[in-house]
Amino acid sequence: MVTIYDIAAKAGVSAMTVSRVINNTGKISEKTRAKVKRVMEEMNYVPNQTARSLVLQQTKLLFLLITDITNPFYTTLARGAEDAAKKHGYRLLFGNSDESLEKEADYVTTILTTRVDGVLLAPAGDPSLPHLESLRKHNVPFVLLDREVPGMDCDIVLGDSKEGAKRLVEHLAEKGHRQIALVNGSSSISSARLRLQGYKEGLKLNELPFREEFVFETSFGQLGDLSDMTAWLERLDPMPTAILTGNNVLAVEAMRLLRAKGLRVPEDISIVCFDDLGPYSDVDPFLTVAAQQAYQFGYMGMGMLIDRIGERDGSSPWKKVVLPAELLVRRSVKDISSEEG
């Protein structure tokens, strides 16, 4: 491996001079600078970031932990995070916890041993608390995304889940729907709880009754087996005329189920969801959604993280950003307001 000493020797200067040329620090005469640069070119020298990290006590490495790499919300978020990281000269390490606490624990270990300078993460849920405490104990700055964890004060970027869900219910009500079911993620996840709350408020606002059995709670990740959800749906009487899902993945799963049962969207049943489908928004049935600003989640979160890292000791108060969700009306909802209830 070509080291800074090899360059120094060949250029007839000290290692320190080479270091100064590399980092543009201190005063260097143009002549030596030119010579050193030429030798570096000749020898294909590349600085060793590992050695640099050791002495600088920083890796210039950040970590982004998401819960579902196949979900366009998170991949779009990842782009935002990546762009912001690059802008500030950081490199980014990705991880995918798959909504699993065990995998999340593994990644926390990786994060700790890798000595990354900071972490941006969507926690698997409330039980993630010990993981966050571990980061805090080891002085690893972090910013939470999308989900709050009770008991942990920290920087965070959230979507307005309650308001978004409420709007979706209102939209359905305006179109004449009175039997609205909810397929939601686990109640151990703050965003799922808020979406349930928004759903309830939306119902109340339209003087529709809340019925426990119209809510199906499952995981926000891909389900694979749909038998539980199928059984739930078949138990309902009357059948809902519309389904609201707590995120985009569940919307796709719901559509998969409906297809299996031979039901068309929106002719036979309407469907709306939280989160947009990214590139797939334009595919039939062209879903009506409460779209979150996925890219901004990543971009702003990363900005907050880098700000936090930049702080000396004096910790400024925790920041909490709430991004509104936008209702995008497409054509997965049928207007049944003129029909019989």
Place this chain on the structure above:
Amino acid sequence: MVTIYDIAAKAGVSAMTVSRVINNTGKISEKTRAKVKRVMEEMNYVPNQTARSLVLQQTKLLFLLITDITNPFYTTLARGAEDAAKKHGYRLLFGNSDESLEKEADYVTTILTTRVDGVLLAPAGDPSLPHLESLRKHNVPFVLLDREVPGMDCDIVLGDSKEGAKRLVEHLAEKGHRQIALVNGSSSISSARLRLQGYKEGLKLNELPFREEFVFETSFGQLGDLSDMTAWLERLDPMPTAILTGNNVLAVEAMRLLRAKGLRVPEDISIVCFDDLGPYSDVDPFLTVAAQQAYQFGYMGMGMLIDRIGERDGSSPWKKVVLPAELLVRRSVKDISSEEG
């Protein structure tokens, strides 16, 4: 920061003994091992991977560079790569080149300075050659994914692009289609060239003429602006009854275009593509595809990379794996064999 020396002092042993406990090397009495472990717990000690990397001359870090993080083919591939890496005790750094040579060049720099132990990458195209040569020059082992780069001998995992495209054309022909258009990626990408070739062979096999104007060449990534493609389609006379796209992203873009023109799939025009849509396969219009084994691309590629890293000096011959693509018939193709030509 808690170091190995802090542990040693508190446990009343030398740093070397602590190191042995951490790595399970050498002989240690159960008593000291227990005591050291206890102290490590108490002090929340976490080994510094940076220091370890420096002395060991390996980072236990691998890099996966893909060209489109929003494409389910690559995210599924990423899962396979991640699983294989973890199985072998490696951590994984992700990057997303967005089909851009410039971004790819940036990542190559990151790869070099980070001293990762190996790289798994889908090159942006033939012009990626200098990037690969740079990796080779610096002795960074790498395995190519999905795309060959003329002039570079190396390990590689490919899909059977030619055969897959041929099958798709045959399927269309069987359904009575005689006017089949191709929307393809850049001809500077080997897989696009092979898919074009398969398209031509499929036509010939069914005694259909190849017509230059029925091929539209663009980028494999998201297009954004569809005006070029729209203009192309409107120029065609006769209109194709079916479109074959070179990958899944282009299929979605094509459907976006068709929707804008008020054309239904498959009633007004049929569409098939290379690569599956992952979770979105079940969304209308339920695309017929030549599905690649995305997970296997990542899993096998990573295995090959780790094997290569494990080799001392003696380099075994380059390995080339070609994974077949499977035709999944769904319902985006209309059977027009009984209609007038």
Place this chain on the structure above:
DNA sequence: TTGTACGCGTTATCAT
């Protein structure tokens, strides 16, 4: 079974 000395490649500090 345990400990000592040294080196991995780089940068900060202090001299010159």
Place this chain on the structure above:
DNA sequence: ATGATAACGCGTACAA
């Protein structure tokens, strides 16, 4: 403007 020295945290080789 440039250089010598020490230090970052850990593991290898060798010694005890």
